[in-house]
Amino acid sequence: MPKLTVVIPAYNSMKYLPETLESVLQQTFTDFEVLIIDDGSTDNIIQWTSEIADPRVKLISQKNQGVSVARNTGIAHARGEYIAFLDADDLWQETKLEKQVRCLDENPKVGLVHTSMALVDCHGKSTGRIMTSFVEGEVWKELVESNKIACSSVMVRRCCLDKVGGFEPNLHFAEDWDLWIRISAHYPFAVIKEPLYYYRQIPNSLSKNLALLEESFRFVIEKTFRDVPQELLYLKNRSYGYAYLCLGWKALQSYDKDYKRAIQFSRSSLVYYPQLRYSREYIRLSLATRALQLFGNNGYNNLLEIVYALRRQILKLTAIRSFKITDKFTSSV
Template identity: 30%
Template sequence: MMESYPKITVVTPCYNHGRFIEQTITSILDQNYPNLEYIVMDGGSTDNSVQVIEKYQKHLAYWISEKDRGQSHAINKGFHHSTGEVMTWLNSDDCVEPGSLHLIADHVRRYPKIGAFVGHGRIVDTTGREIYFRKAGELTFERFCQWLDGGDFLQPSCFFRRSAWELVGPLDEHTHIAFDVDYWLRMAKCGVQFQAVEALLSTSLSHGTAKTTAFRHHMVIDTAVVVIRAGGEKYVRKRLDEMATQFSYYEANYNMIINHPVVKAVLPLVRLFIKPAARWKDVTPWW
């Protein structure tokens, strides 16, 4: 019976990911989960993304292609249209592993007091070679504050109850990279209980246009910002000190490295953070 399967909402935000989104979509549809609500929010793509989405539109609960204010805004819009008891988002270059939705549904039924479930995840390169595997470890607020030092998990492997989303509210649309970390911290601070699922639930793709690859330095800073905002400054201070020292080296060797593409991408942040580590403790963060 359908009521024995909790409705699972999956929202996929997309922008110019026509090369990848079909694999993402089929990874969800091939779950053959009987109570699925799949929503795709395209941000006005100019490649073939819309054509791919249209190919599968009869299987979608809702989809639209229109300009948005970024990834977190697109996800929030998708959740606004959702009705599922269980919720997650799956980026348009990620995939869920076979059987994941059924496994999550089983955990949702068995553990009614748990608000969020986190499984293992992995990252592969464009050849399919595994380059990172992350098990679901300790899932507490304190551990999430140590996100930059091994307290992390992979977002596509996390599913949460609608009750948790209603308690915490929408994603922060002003945080463009670490908005997932911000959300887990907010959930934990609100008392949402997390539980590990001892199974591989998702695979993420690392490629040249992946946001977290192109802006990994920005990602570290963005994560530090949300941890500090949550009250976990002591957990990221050492990492910020180390970055300040590195950026001082970059400044001293400016002419040699200025044309490196990574440096160009984060140069405005580099200039903000160029301070000797010894002086860093006396600086008031701009955020």
């Protein structure tokens, strides 16, 4: 029996899936199985997986039912004590599984461990941005405000899923947020503050996804606060505030960027939670929206490339400086 099961839902994902799987097979921890859940794809995924020589990789095909059902299919077939989720277009740093397995082994009360993440563009090139998470311990209150945990960064104990259930099958967005909230009501979380997961930013259709995302956020929030004690209901408005802030960013991250909708969503966030006006994310969103309004899509994209280049240079200089300090300390010892 493998120690760990990696679940990868895939729907017409062959553009990125081979690179994603390679990042799994190159892990320093090797006692795992990989379940690729073909969710009704029409590409050549069946032929491709039939040519994979590694016996740890298995394909499970089903009719198209969405990412939640696909992950639940993987959970149902998983043999591992631990389960890690990976989207078909994302990547892992090679020590991710080793460090997370060690964390769960050494902390038996922890139900879920996640990591920080680095953002890459659709070509896998670093944007220079690293999102460090500090969500650990008893995190329910933090999580109901906003989802601070990326699905592809997560490793969870199988027993936690047996207790709270899997992903909500009626959700196509925010399904991971709903699950983390349910798990956090029973188990403490841990975090590895290293970018062991690379999130690939792929622009999607604005008109299709924003409406579904807004509906999904509302579903999760209303479900979560249905039976919450009166003294915790103040968190509900905060939750809606952060949800609309997220929607504002999504309006800028799609192919058909729409600064007017971004402004509308950002204003809605303040209606629910006025204190967001002073948050870093709200200020960043306001600046980004203004830039799109002034420069248009092409100018905005060019500006992003400049920002990404500056970030990469800063990360490079920081890494060099860190190496020199470590080398100096080692030499002195």
